[in-house]
Amino acid sequence: MPRDMHANPVHLADLPSRWARFCLGVESFVHKELHTEISGTTLLIPVSGGLDSTVLAHILFALRNHLNLNLHGIHIDHGLRKESGEDAAFAERLCAGLSMPCHIFHTNVARIAQRKGLGLEEAGRYMRYALYRTVAKRIGANWTVLAHHANDLAEDMLMRLLRGTGWPSLGGMPGCDTSRSILRPLLLTSKTTLRQMAEELGLEWREDASNNDPTFLRNRIRHELLPFFLKENPVFLRQVADLWRMARYDEEWFDENGLPLLHADSTNDSSLLIPEDALRKSTKAARLRAYKTVLESIPGSRSRSDLLFNLDNAVVAKHRNKTVQFPGPTQAVVTRQGVRFETKPKRSRRCVEIDTGDDQG
Known part of the structure; x- marks a missing residue:
């Protein structure tokens, strides 16, 4: 028992x-x-x-x-x-x-x-x-x-x-x-x-x-x-x-060493830019990681591997004005200045009703 x-x-x-x-x-x-x-x-x-x-x-x-x-x-x-x-x-x-x-x-x-x-x-x-x-x-x-x-x-x-x-x-x-x-x-x-x-x-x-x-x-x-x-x-x-563990070690290395790519220029409240010169000097692995990191810093946005590859292919091919929409409110646009991440304004949302009942704490 x-x-x-x-x-x-x-x-x-x-x-x-x-x-x-x-x-x-x-x-x-x-x-x-x-x-x-x-x-x-x-x-x-x-x-x-x-x-x-x-x-x-x-x-x-x-x-x-x-x-x-x-x-x-x-x-x-x-x-x-x-x-x-x-x-x-x-x-x-x-x-x-x-x-x-x-x-x-x-x-x-x-x-x-x-x-x-x-x-x-x-x-x-x-x-x-x-x-x-x-x-x-x-x-x-x-x-x-x-x-x-x-x-x-x-x-x-x-x-x-x-x-x-x-x-x-x-x-x-x-x-x-x-x-x-x-x-x-x-x-x-x-x-x-x-x-x-x-x-x-x-x-x-x-x-x-x-x-x-x-x-x-x-x-x-x-x-x-x-x-x-x-x-x-x-x-x-x-x-x-x-x-x-390997994933955590990779994250720690990236966070500790940093990359010029991650010093994205903020042009306004709804846009972030990874500069062209930083993209040009970086490896494919670094670029992909930078796109992902920027996306995941934006509330409600998610990266997806196929879309990250599509974006980087457009960067390498210099397809100006190429737009890649990621899950959530953010799209990436390839420009002469670099890759600009633009976030759509949030629609107002009503507060979620929470019936707390009796809080026993």
Whole structure:
């Protein structure tokens, strides 16, 4: 029988040696690979009630005294499943058992998706991150800590490959996203390891039936594509981790060394110019990376590998006035002065209605 996790939360010194070392390894990953120090910080932990977030909450609780952490939980009820209220109650009990405040919100994602013309996944993701930002600011959290693991990373890489994402973004989601104050300390840990920890410690968690719904692309990748890759190559997740590291190293090199290309001239509020002389002196790899970096600095814009190649081909061939429209509001125009990135003015958007219900925090 599972132990009563709410009455007897596990501290680092109480853990079996294997799992104590594992928790310290999570700390080491954050420090050495994500180059982040979390000692003495306030962390916001999204707790869905599922296996991943439940294990993460227990890991951070085990490290709390060791690292002098101030922990808060947050649970968002999207109102999409009849059992979602039970998930919220479970999350509240879990946080109480770990002696951390729990911020619970109730939203109507289906209504918001309909009003905004978004898919359910997109609307849910928008709501979650908006509320994470709001609560993190309110409680003074240094980081929002997400429970994405190596299987999630592999799924993310496959989804990016399907979308035509270029390098190094093809390496998957970042472990540390400073722009949104997000940490993913389990990113190179397999789902199998998390399940083993939960089972050996007798932790309880809830299963979300929507994770098996083949309507969603991520679920099809999770239940069809990823098992195929793992069957063909049992160490596929290890190679995913290696690819993730190589992508991060490339990003770090580019950020540290910099390139003249990235000193784009701002001509007005809606236009950026990479000068012709900088383009002419640079390699193809540097040009492609510069286009991508500029695009990703513009809110709402996304790069796509085929479009980046089209743009660079036009630059090399000196096709003046060639325009390449990227996903989102930004287009690139080849001019005599260089490549100009122009952003269409945003249309005014109504505020998204958030039914916060009773905030238990």
